Amino acid sequence: MTGSASELAHRLGDHAEAVCREYLSNGHRSGNHWIVGDVRNTRGRSMHVRLKANAKGPAGKWVDEATSEFGDLLDVIRESCGLIEFRDVADEARRFLNEPHPEPDAQAPGAQRHPAAARGSPDAARRLFAMSQPILGTLAERYLAGRGLLLAARERALRFHLGCYYRDLVTGETLTFPALIAAVTDLDGRITGLQRTWLDPSGNGKAQLSDPRRSLGNLLGNAIWLGLEPGAPVPVMAAGEGFETMASLRTVMPALPVAAATSANHLAGLTFPPGCRRLYIAADADAAGRNGIRRLSQRAGEAGIFAMVLRPQLGDFNDDLRHLGPRHLVARLGDQLAPEDASRFLPPG
Structure with missing residues (x-):
């Protein structure tokens, strides 16, 4: 890790819980750890982020017991936001550090920094996109290749979500499926909506749903x-x-x-x-x-x-x-x- 990266990671560690509330909002605090599904902000309990330095190591270090992945808070920002270049990760980390953050004790238990986005809003679209990951090596890339679509892995509009919610409009039942996420943007590149294509977890094309593709946002x-x-x-x-x-x-x-x-x-x-x-x-x-x-x-x-x-x-x-x-x-x-x-x-x- 470069000196610049080490410095940023250390500074983020000083605000470890605030970082987790921002980028791992699907988790919760338990003692000296933030518990969440994985570094891409999936719901679950397998990933633990150390919130305060102790004899076991510095604040901000994390490990995913399900996959044996580990890293620091820069990795959290990179994966949860779907970033690729370190420059973009560093810019996002500096943006976060330059904003005021309330002390953890001043927040209600389980509170998040931002209110929940309205369903179907551009904010909801931006949050879902940020929770997704690049398509390289994922089921989404396999799906596209199966359709003959050989796109650059770094197409900025495309992401993959491992467990995207699908709501049956007839029964009201909510399920989760992997999904190809495509960002809808304005000419300035700002995300205003997105399109979700739910995929068959076995890799056999789209999920077997009545409407496996839906859009939301502006x-x-x-x-x-x-x-x-x-x-x-x-x-x-x-x-x-x-x-x-x-x-x-x-x-x-x-x-x-x-x-x-x-x-x-x-x-x-x-x-x-x-x-x-x-x-x-x-x-x-x-x-x-x-x-x-x-x-x-x-x-x-x-x-x-x-x-x-x-x-x-x-x-x-x-x-x-x-x-x-x-x-x-x-x-x-x-x-x-x-x-x-x-x-x-x-x-x-």
């Missing part, structure tokens, strides 16, 4: 963005309804920013990024999809953006990718893109 005007750099101009982009449709285009054109609006109505209301001059709209076969395309094309024209519709050969572009193969999809797209975009975004040959 979706209108926003999208699941892949390849968007917040605030940067986006002269050429593609947009469509479904995440897997747009992820299929992203798989064969990894340099093209794409937006999945999650529904036809939300597609029609998509906010255009700065500098956009050409928009490709991925077609969907149903009537609602055609209406969304028409309305988005009209808005694009009014904004001075040239809109072009991309049409799959089968039901959607993920069907093309899985059943016809990436070479066929590339060839079909090459016939529909502007020549300069085909040479820029499609693989050679």
